[in-house]
Amino acid sequence: xxxxxxxxxxxxxxxxxxxxxxxxxxxxxxxxxxxxxxxxxxxxxxxxxxxxxxxxxxxxxxxxxxxxxxxxxxxxxxxxxxxxxxxxxxxxxxxxxxxxxxxxxxxxxxxxxxxxxxxxxxxxxxxxxxxxxxxxxxxxxxxxxxxxxxxxxxxxxxxxxxxxxxxxxxxxxxxxxxxxxxxxxxxxxxxxxxxxxxxxxxxxxxxxxxxxxxxxxxxxxxxxxxxxxxxxxxxxxxxxxxxxxxxxxxxxxxxxxxxxxxxxxxxxxxxxxxxxxxxxxxxxxxxxxxxxxxxxxxxxxxxxxxxxxxxxxxxxxxxxxxxxxxxxxxxxxxxxxxxxxxxxxxxxxxxxxxxxxxxxxxxxxxxxxxxxxxxxxxxxxxxxxxxxxxxxxxxxxxxxxxxxxxxxxxxxxxxxxxxxxxxxxxxxx
Numbered sequence: 081x082x083x084x085x086x087x088x089x090x091x092x093x094x095x096x097x098x099x100x101x102x103x104x105x106x107x108x109x110x111x112x113x114x115x116x117x118x119x120x121x122x123x124x125x126x127x128x129x130x131x132x133x134x135x136x137x138x139x140x141x142x143x144x145x146x147x148x149x150x151x152x153x154x155x156x157x158x159x160x161x162x163x164x165x166x167x168x169x170x171x172x173x174x175x176x177x178x179x180x181x182x183x184x185x186x187x188x189x190x191x192x193x194x195x196x197x198x199x200x201x202x203x204x205x206x207x208x209x210x211x212x213x214x215x216x217x218x219x220x221x222x223x224x225x226x227x228x229x230x231x232x233x234x235x236x237x238x239x240x241x242x243x244x245x246x247x248x249x250x251x252x253x254x255x256x257x258x259x260x261x262x263x264x265x266x267x268x269x270x271x272x273x274x275x276x277x278x279x280x281x282x283x284x285x286x287x288x289x290x291x292x293x294x295x296x297x298x299x300x301x302x303x304x305x306x307x308x309x310x311x312x313x314x315x316x317x318x319x320x321x322x323x324x325x326x327x328x329x330x331x332x333x334x335x336x337x338x339x340x341x342x343x344x345x346x347x348x349x350x351x352x353x354x355x356x357x358x359x360x361x362x363x364x365x366x367x368x369x370x371x372x373x374x375x376x377x378x379x380x381x382x383x384x385x386x387x388x389x390x391x392x393x394x395x396x397x398x399x400x401x402x403x404x405x406x407x408x409x410x411x412x413x414x415x416x417x418x419x420x421x422x423x424x425x426x427x428x429x430x431x432x433x434x435x436x437x438x439x440x441x442x443x444x445x446x447x448x449x450x451x452x453x454x455x456x457x458x459x460x461x462x463x464x465x466x467x468x469x470x471x472x473x474x475x476x477x478x479x480x481x482x483x484x485x486x487x488x489x490x491x492x493x494x495x496x497x498x499x500x501x502x503x504x505x506x507x508x509x
Contacts, residue, residue: 164238167192169229172201173306178233180224180309183241187483188342206232213312216327221337223313231309239280241310244332245339246481247279248412252332255279256325266322269315336412340405353398356385356455362404363459367479377459384458403449407456411481414474416443421470430467433457 157165167186170177176198178186185192209230214223233241244252255278259271267275307319314323314331347358354362360381364374410417420439425431431439433453440448457466460473 160239160242161235164235169195169198170201170232171198172206172232175306176235177308178238179229180227180231180233181229183233183238184224184339184342186238187242187245187339188346210307210309210312211317213309215316216313216323216331219313219327219331219334221334221341223331223334224338227309233310234306234308236276236280237308237310240276241335242483243279244335246412246483248416249329249332252279252328253325256328265325268322269311269319272311272314272323336409337405340408341401344401344404348401353400354404355398356458357382359399359404359452359455360459363456363480364476365480366483367476369476380462381455381459384464385455397451399449399452399455403452406446406448407452410440410444410446410448411477413444414477414481418470418474421474425470430465431470432467436468436470 163186164178165176167182168176168178169182170179182192209232213227213231220226252275255275256265256267259267259275311319314328315321343362344354347354347362357378360378361374364377367374369377417439420443421431424435424439433450436457437448437450437453440446456473457468460468460476462469462472
């Protein structure tokens, strides 16, 4: 009986400790909500008890989220999906679509135009748009600009059109031949849909699967093909016509030219030429180089080409659109050029302008203007010895060719970046 007060005192102390511990944990949980992800917390070697609790709680939470990902949670949208959704201005039958104007803006502009919301289409509007779609025989280098905002481009077609802008004709010719059972170099609508899906999947680096709902906001399900502007343009109103490779190649050339015209006109401002400096800015756009590095390249070009400084006096030769287009057509054969360089050079030695010109001729059949080649060498010749480090040139031009869509250029979102850094920091403690 004498121990009863002592036991009672111990019980009260234990309860007090438990309550205070629970209150501390709740306080820390509330404090977690006040953390901002703009600043990554630093973990110190000698931490206080509360700091250690915070670290352990964060680590447990991060590991729990990773396990949810492994258990089949929806993967984050790719950069291409995000860009499609940010530029797409139409919604029809629960699916998101671009207009031809949206597509042109998505491959040229950094950010989409401001808008309040997407436009919801009615059946009667879509029917009229498709009826008014030009046939492939009326295709031109102004097709997308002519249709403007009265056409539908699905997400799969968006990926496919990116391939059209970045791949050589030979790849598409092979795809056509694979499905050309009678040897007439023509495909029907269903065969084209398979080709389109294969090439779009190749661009993402994996087989395309049905898009999920929710955060993806109804990105078009590739298993359900509705008539779009592109399909009607290729196969007619009833979808019964066949598409020849010759017609498709013409469409391919027209679209590439249309995009390049817009980029050229942005700097030409109505003039027949652009300066060598502006040509360099177009080349370095969408590359992995940051702004400071790009300016360093531009300054090097200006220092080596005194005529750039004399532009106001009319001494600048400039670059006409034909030479501009020829160079970017060459970039679509960059893989072939890279292979040619490996065969031409030993131990990755730099190349001369003469060798560069010959390699381009072999790979593409194009004869680039010597002035354009000289401008490229002045831009990428780092040490000024008249030789080009083709590996660096190819690396930068590949990122330019893919217009920022290469995986190593895509930035993680802020929460993913925070998680990655925090995990690495905690592993070292």
